[in-house]
Amino acid sequence: MRIDEAAEAYLRHLEQVRRLSPATVRAYRSDLAGLHAACGDSELADIDLEALRDWLWQAVQRGDSRATIARRTAAVRGFFAWATETEAVDADPSLRLVSPKRGKTLPKVATAETLDELLTAMAEAAAAGDPGALRDHAVLELLYGAAVRVSELCGLDIDDLDPDRRTVRVLGKGAKERVVPFGLPALRAVEAYLVRGRPVLAARAVEPGGTTASALFLGARGGRLGPRAVYDLVSRRLGPELGAQVGPHALRHSAATHLLDGGADLRAVQEILGHASLGTTQIYTHVSSERLTASYRLAHPRA
Incomplete structure (x- = not known):
């Protein structure tokens, strides 16, 4: 069996048997x-x-990066472990493949004050009624408020929201x-x-009532966001504040850190x-302790 044929069979196994997420399968495919x-x-x-x-x-x-090489090592190990199990190969050549240790980097976190200022400014912009501004404000509020992944947010349907309990199913x-x-x-x-922005965006859909009819967040052309x-939205809005190229995960990191800073139980955050x-x-406990240390060194006269 050629390597490309084996790879396609393995990817089908990941999708249909192990039921890994589409993003994970894409990474393995790459x-x-x-x-x-x-x-x-x-x-x-x-x-x-x-x-x-x-x-x-x-x-x-x-x-x-080390993280990329470590991921590729893990991908090829999983691939050859499957190939050995299915008898596509007699022996696993990846068993002695050494994976580099990942560097210990802490996630970038915005302060609660920074996010409050950002979200307040977006709320003021949304008050004018522009559908894109209304959507962008809701997207950032939900990313930070519920600490969801970007894939989870984009996959939300309207019925996943429970306004009475203030919960969302992801x-x-x-x-x-x-x-x-x-x-x-x-x-x-x-x-x-939902009241003032989504109906306008939905009206722009090429196929109104199609497969994206139930999607919570819509793009400029009416399809699922x-x-x-x-990523572009968060980078444009939050990047200048953090002085770095950031994505939606920065809001998730920030939410987790602020929960722990506020006294939330670690298992509840999990x-x-x-x-x-x-x-x-x-890892977020380390972020909190790093912030505590930085505050101490700035504020304590004997630091």
Whole structure:
């Protein structure tokens, strides 16, 4: 079996059997496409440890980050573990492949004051009634208020909202569903968008009443709002405040950190974020302690 044929079979396995998220499958597809490009139309059984090491070395030479190389290592290990299990190959050449340690980088977090000023300014802009401004305000309020991922936000339907309980039902990684709360400012922003913004955007749809009819957030042409548009929005609005290229995850990071700063229980934050492991959530305790240390050094006369 050629490597490209095996890769397609493996990706189908990830989608249909393991039911991984579309974003995860896309990442695996990209990594395996890179392996295919490096090895050519080789037979899967002809790929050995040296070929895999050479592929990763090319990534190092290109200047790819440790996190990217570690992800590619994990992708190829999963691929060959599956190939060995299905007897596509006799032995797994990736067993001795060493993954680089990821650098310990803390997520970028905006202060509560910064976000309050930003969201207040967006609320004032939305008050004029522009449908795009109403939507953008609701998007940022919900990203921060519910600490959801951008893929979860873009996948929301109107029926996923429960205004009375102020909760939203989201479909997270691994097709796991959870219900998360959000605050009154987010509710007001979303309701204003639903009444005055969404109907205008829906009227622009090429196929009114089509597959995006139930989508909560719509783009300029009436289709379901995509992650790229949300990335652009957050980068444009929050990037200048943080002095860096940031995406929607910065609002999720900020929400988690502010919850812990405010005394929320770590396991409650884990449930809100939808993390499978408590260890993933614990990074925000480090962010909080870093902020505490920075405040101490600025404020204490004997620091």
